[in-house]
Amino acid sequence: MNYVKEILGSIGISPKRVQMFYCSAAEGKRFQEEVTRISDEIKEIGKSPFKQTAKNKNEKSKNSKSKSKKNAK
Numbered sequence: 001m002n003y004v005k006e007i008l009g010s011i012g013i014s015p016k017r018v019q020m021f022y023c024s025a026a027e028g029k030r031f032q033e034e035v036t037r038i039s040d041e042i043k044e045i046g047k048s049p050f051k052q053t054a055k056n057k058n059e060k061s062k063n064s065k066s067k068s069k070k071n072a073k
Contacts, residue, residue: 014045
């Protein structure tokens with residue numbers, strides 16, 4: 001986990017986005033608490049920078065396709 005967090009940090013992604021915890025199948029309440037805690041932390045961090053990058057790429061791709069169609073006419 002430490003190595004993964006180090007790599008994420010080096011590429012500009014918050015290492016807090018990756019977490020791991022251990023609990024047994026009998027610890028349902030603990031599991032729920034941990035998942036809620038991690039979800040809250042990720043919400044505080046905000047949207048993934050990869051989503052914004054992918055959105056920008058899709059918009060550029062759509063724009064270039066529509067320009068190509070206009071030029072073809």
